[in-house]
Amino acid sequence: MSAQLLCRLRSEEHVRRLAGLLVVPLLLLSTAACGSDDKGSDSASMKNGLPAITAGAKFGEKPTLSKGVGDPPKELKVNVISEGDGPVTKKGDALQVNYLGQAWDSTTPFDNSFDRGQPFDLTLGAGGVIKGWDQGLEGQKVGSRIEIGIPPELGYGEAGSPPSIKPNATLVFVVDILKSVTIPKSATGTVVPQEDEKLPKVGTNTDGKAPTLTVPKVAAPTKLVSNYVLESKGEVVKETDTVVVNYVAALWKDGKVFDSTYTTGKPANFPLAQLTLEGLKKGLVGKKVGSRVLIVAPPSEAFGDQEKQGIPKNSTLVFAVDILTKM
Structure with missing residues (x-):
């Protein structure tokens, strides 16, 4: 665009x-x-x-x-x-x-x-x-x-x-x-073990409520992380797709949630071609519709050295994303 x-x-x-x-x-x-x-x-x-x-x-x-x-x-x-x-x-x-x-x-x-x-x-x-x-x-x-x-x-x-x-x-x-x-109320699928203690843990509930998101008190990863929490059998997301998602977004630094679609009860429509946050785009592309995904975006894949609406510069961002459907 x-x-x-x-x-x-x-x-x-x-x-x-x-x-x-x-x-x-x-x-x-x-x-x-x-x-x-x-x-x-x-x-x-x-x-x-x-x-x-x-x-x-x-x-x-x-x-x-x-x-x-x-x-x-x-x-x-x-x-x-x-x-x-x-x-x-x-x-x-x-x-x-x-x-x-x-x-x-x-x-x-x-x-x-x-x-x-x-x-x-x-x-x-x-x-x-x-x-x-x-x-x-x-x-x-x-x-x-x-x-x-x-x-x-x-x-x-x-x-x-x-x-x-x-x-x-x-x-x-x-x-x-x-x-x-x-639009389904929640992601579904096979629970994928979360065994890396250096990564955040995401809840596996499928009741439509916000999953828990717990950030460990360790150094943040320096490379993009995109892991299944619940893996469905849906279609693979392409960069040209528009996806409908629910998400919880937090800062790695203190684990504070700075945004959540569950607060308003309204999923978000993301045309991936228009996403400017590269870490989120890359973390969703290639994943299956219907899944829940943990995405950790280091500053280089997020907002870098710019402050954005209260998000401090050089922040590592953490997302728990339900890919509900795609258009």
Whole structure:
């Protein structure tokens, strides 16, 4: 991914988590990334109260939208443009979608994933995207193209998302639902003995609760460690995959946990190609989906001599990661 950043669909809570440190920040907006010269006609007829798709109407095609006419809807509105024949989406599923977003009173999209060639991944109902997305995507079939009209209170509200989204903006999205995967509550598999006393010990519970993570009071390893704690029989993770994970992250120095998805109860979606923490990326690639992995990343494979949101410089980081599924 270039310095031009993905546009702001995710919530600030999501980016405050470790995911915001490891991945190109998804909340930050770049006008260059979000602008587009594609303009839909403002005279095309409306479709069931939402702007018409004026070109690229088929699933998989980049659409163009007309400008909204009259007063925008005051409540969430969803049009099924074409219905797929895949499973019905439900809360807690990991989704992969393509989308184009435009303000009601505009003919210029503020963002779309079609031009990037990179679908967008989310966990439905986890609060990682604006409420209109969580509500509008639930109960739809995979393979469907839908159009969603989102009032301000289910979008970015009074604040908007400057410079691309004005305060109190009603938003319109065309969304292609590419994939939906049920996320398991925990890693499973064969327990792998943890016999090296110089390495952290990770719990082997499979009840969906955070595993214990105990760091020994010895010198930290100087090379990357990536060991199975629970080894499943799932597919091997590739560098091009997006994985859905639960994790506990701690400092080697004092064993203090500085982040955990279990605290919020919301797994994280990591597009591995976008991970900037090399130790975590290398530690996950080649491991099997459904497994629990211990990863120890020395400073050279972590944040080096930079302090990051309270993580001291030259820190060795320890992760207990459940690779729940991949997209």
